[in-house]
Amino acid sequence: MGNGTKDSDFIKNLPKIYALYTGAFLGVVIVLAILEQLGFPDRYIGYTFMVLTVSVYAGIGILSRTVEVNQYYVAGRQVPPVFNGMATGADWMSGASFVGMAGSLYVLGFDGLAFVLGWTGGYVLVAVLLAPYLRKFGAYTVPDFLGERYDGNAVRLIGIVVLFSCSFTYVTAQIYATGIITSRFTDIPFEYAVYFGLIGILVCSMLGGMRGVTWTQVAQYIILIVAYLLPVVILSTRITGVPIPQLTYGTILERITDLEMQLGIEQLYVQPFTNYTPTNFFALIFCLMLGTASLPHILMRFFTTPSVKAARASVGWSLFFIFLLYFTAPAYAAFARYEILSEVVGKSISALPSWVDTWGGNVGLIKINDANGDGILQFAELMINRDVIVLATPEIAGLPYVIAGLTAAGGFAAALSTADGLLLAIANAFSHDVYYKMINPKANPRLRLIIARTILIFVALFAAALASTRPTDILSMVAWAFSLAASGLFAPLVLGVWWKRANKTGAVLGMLSGFIICLYYLIGTRWGFGNGPIGTWFGISNISAGVFGIPVSFVVMIVASLATPPPPQRIQDMIDNVRIPRGGTIIEDKAE
Amino acid sequence: MQEQPTKEVREEHWKKTKSLMIVALVIWFIFSFLIHGFALAFSEITIPILGFKLGYYMAGQGSLIVFVILIFWFSAKQNAIDEEFGVSE
Numbered sequence: 289m290g291n292g293t294k295d296s297d298f299i300k301n302l303p304k305i306y307a308l309y310t311g312a313f314l315g316v317v318i319v320l321a322i323l324e325q326l327g328f329p330d331r332y333i334g335y336t337f338m339v340l341t342v343s344v345y346a347g348i349g350i351l352s353r354t355v356e357v358n359q360y361y362v363a364g365r366q367v368p369p370v371f372n373g374m375a376t377g378a379d380w381m382s383g384a385s386f387v388g389m390a391g392s393l394y395v396l397g398f399d400g401l402a403f404v405l406g407w408t409g410g411y412v413l414v415a416v417l418l419a420p421y422l423r424k425f426g427a428y429t430v431p432d433f434l435g436e437r438y439d440g441n442a443v444r445l446i447g448i449v450v451l452f453s454c455s456f457t458y459v460t461a462q463i464y465a466t467g468i469i470t471s472r473f474t475d476i477p478f479e480y481a482v483y484f485g486l487i488g489i490l491v492c493s494m495l496g497g498m499r500g501v502t503w504t505q506v507a508q509y510i511i512l513i514v515a516y517l518l519p520v521v522i523l524s525t526r527i528t529g530v531p532i533p534q535l536t537y538g539t540i541l542e543r544i545t546d547l548e549m550q551l552g553i554e555q556l557y558v559q560p561f562t563n564y565t566p567t568n569f570f571a572l573i574f575c576l577m578l579g580t581a582s583l584p585h586i587l588m589r590f591f592t593t594p595s596v597k598a599a600r601a602s603v604g605w606s607l608f609f610i611f612l613l614y615f616t617a618p619a620y621a622a623f624a625r626y627e628i629l630s631e632v633v634g635k636s637i638s639a640l641p642s643w644v645d646t647w648g649g650n651v652g653l654i655k656i657n658d659a660n661g662d663g664i665l666q667f668a669e670l671m672i673n674r675d676v677i678v679l680a681t682p683e684i685a686g687l688p689y690v691i692a693g694l695t696a697a698g699g700f701a702a703a704l705s706t707a708d709g710l711l712l713a714i715a716n717a718f719s720h721d722v723y724y725k726m727i728n729p730k731a732n733p734r735l736r737l738i739i740a741r742t743i744l745i746f747v748a749l750f751a752a753a754l755a756s757t758r759p760t761d762i763l764s765m766v767a768w769a770f771s772l773a774a775s776g777l778f779a780p781l782v783l784g785v786w787w788k789r790a791n792k793t794g795a796v797l798g799m800l801s802g803f804i805i806c807l808y809y810l811i812g813t814r815w816g817f818g819n820g821p822i823g824t825w826f827g828i829s830n831i832s833a834g835v836f837g838i839p840v841s842f843v844v845m846i847v848a849s850l851a852t853p854p855p856p857q858r859i860q861d862m863i864d865n866v867r868i869p870r871g872g873t874i875i876e877d878k879a880e
Numbered sequence: 881m882q883e884q885p886t887k888e889v890r891e892e893h894w895k896k897t898k899s900l901m902i903v904a905l906v907i908w909f910i911f912s913f914l915i916h917g918f919a920l921a922f923s924e925i926t927i928p929i930l931g932f933k934l935g936y937y938m939a940g941q942g943s944l945i946v947f948v949i950l951i952f953w954f955s956a957k958q959n960a961i962d963e964e965f966g967v968s969e
Binding site for chain 1: 894919951
């Protein structure tokens with residue numbers, strides 16, 4: 289490896305490099321803010337953010353280009369834990385988390401916290417049950433681990449099917465989100481804007497693979513967290529005088545309850561279990577947590593750390609960086625709800641703040657329907673799209689346009705980074721597991737990388753073409769990813785490490801039964817099988833289908849494993865070695 | 881090539897690892913599910929000064945802080961176990 293010393297210099301200088309980058313980014317925001325005051329038009333501020341950030345991502349992508357298989361698939365296994373944590377944070381937080389999470393909380397109140405809990409607690413499972421062992425194993429992809437542990441291509445193939453079904457709808461939704469944001473801030477029509485976003489995604493992932501995606505995701509995390517925190521910090525300072533929204537929104541919640549009582553709103557915002565039954569609240573948390581611990585594009589991030597110990601620490605850092613956004617989202621929602629209850633509801637419809645008009649009217653994200661015709665806005669007469677909460681907060685807070693541009697750049701970074709990770713997970717499963725492991729094991733490294741990149745482009749183009757048709761069904765299927773991943777992958781991954789007796793037959797039957805039950809319930813309760821949707825089981829909502837799939841996969845896998853002979857000694861020895869950090873990876877990283 | 885641990889060492893190491901796993905998952909279960917089962921009762925309690933209802937606070941922030949600390953605590957404990965049995969990297 290000719291650039292070994294250059295690489296280790298780079299790793300050593302990472303803190304300095306990203307500190308400079310963060311400084312430069314804040315500098316750009318300040319310069320744009322000054323330019324805005326001097327009369328620089330809003331539209332150019334939007335363009336500047338878009339072009340500048342995408343150029344940075346592209347630059348990192350080009351600098352990280354690689355011809356080494358090990359670099360392409362696992363970034364050379366040298367990503368320090370803190371930086372892997374930031375990259376995982378960006379990988380994890382999608383365009384929808386960034387733009388839609390606070391809005392969901394605004395609508396659902398306490399019950400929306402199921403998402404906040406579900407999307408954080410899963411990392412405990414990742415740290416305790418999976419990440420260190422998967423890192424020790426040394427696979428390039430999640431199906432790769434399954435294929436080696438369960439001795440053969442049957443399990444590998446089912447793993448790929450589950451991976452594809454949970455990741456593909458997800459990546460389509462991310463590309464869709466980049467298209468929406470690009471078209472809203474640049475006037476490029478949506479159908480073309482989708483492909484603009486695609487270029488942003490491809491330059492990062494195609495040349496450098498995991499290595500390019502890692503360093504881009506770190507850069508994207510920094511932009512998205514600054515963009516998320518800044519508006520709500522300013523809002524908190526304006527309303528309460530304290531710039532820590534995560535602490536001050538407690539008093540705001542109290543004021544919300546008082547306002548709701550005055551306005552005669554019966555469903556109190558802070559009251560638990562008003563939208564979801566307790567059963568559905570906990571079922572959702574359960575599925576989101578186990579889904580988190582099964583999503584291949586997240587698990588593969590922990591293949592990139594330099595050691596087993598670093599993989600463990602890295603999960604902690606990942607959750608810390610994710611926590612920064614997720615513990616702010618309820619504050620975002622509370623401030624928005626307070627503004628709306630105190631400044632909008634109960635006012636004369638002709639005298640509402642200007643942002644209501646900006647996001648209503650033609651944009652159609654806010655709808656006002658004066659049902660009783662008294663000219664005064666009641667709470668029930670105001671319909672707000674969930675996405676508005678984050679996108680409109682800068683205006684609600686009366687902030688300059690540069691902050692709105694920053695929010696757009698943040699949402700764009702969130703969508704791009706998640707798309708990068710997902711695309712790589714899908715394409716790597718095809719190039720490494722299907723092509724290299726199943727079709728042509730003799731392929732040389734150069735050919736393997738050519739295949740990997742070709743498949744990546746095809747998957748990306750296919751997803752973008754699908755996204756450009758605005759497929760409403762696909763977009764609503766994104767939430768399914770967690771239940772599908774957990775039902776198909778959680779049991780074989782966990783038992784693969786923690787139960788030596790788990791064998792191939794058990795894995796095949798367990799994965800298939802869990803996955804099929806889950807898919808049956810998802811499709812059945814949404815569309816049905818010819819005769820309209822089937823009824824729910826025990827009143828469990830569609831999004832929590834994993835509640836049925838996960839136990840089924842465990843029970844079937846355990847029973848089938850016990851009914852058939854134990855795995856061969858070779859596999860049992862392998863598991864012994866996975867369980868201790870000492871020694872090299874189980875699958876040798878060949879020096880290619 | 882590093883020295884390979886004996887069978888006894890491996891078994892003892894795995895036994896301790898398993899105990900730690902169970903402790904970590906019990907804490908995880910309490911803060912993911914159990915305490916939110918009391919959400920209605922906790923909604924009657926207000927945290928002084930900050931103004932949060934305890935039920936809302938635990939689901940929106942308290943449990944999350946526990947999760948972050950839990951992972952770092954777990955990592956330190958597991959590293960200590962690996963050191964103790966001489967199977968660290």
